[in-house]
Each structure stands twice: as structure tokens, then as C-alpha cells.
Amino acid sequence: MPISCSFYDYLEEAATLKQASSIKYMKDNCIVKMEATIQTLIIKDKVEYMVLENGKAIRLDDLISFNGKMLPKSC
16 A cells, blocks of 8 residues: 655655654564664565665555654555
């Protein structure tokens, strides 16, 4: 499911600025919290991902919040 276009723009800005960020997302029905920097945003097999500086890829539709800002669910 695509995320909000304005939220995607917010993520792009953080990636461009190499901003260390607080990320909260769902994984296997558990909430995961981490601090990381987005390296890039990609689309693979019609799914949007953020790739972190450590190489970890997180589906954007699994995000709960980014830097405390809650994720709206659609464009």
C-alpha cells in the first residue's frame, strides 16, 4: 500500500540531508524502534522501501512513525 505523498517527500528530505532519525516500524507483529540514517528510497517489485546506511531495507508501509511524526497511510 503506497504511503502518503507528503510523508514520502519528508523521507526524501531526510535522506538528502543524511539526517540521523528515529524510526518506528512493525516487524512480525512487533514494534521496532531504532536510530538510523536513510541512505536511499527504492521501489522493488512495486513495493516502496527505505534503505538505511547499514543496508537494512524497511518497507515504507510498515512504518509507524519517523522522527516522531506519525505515518498517514495513503496518498
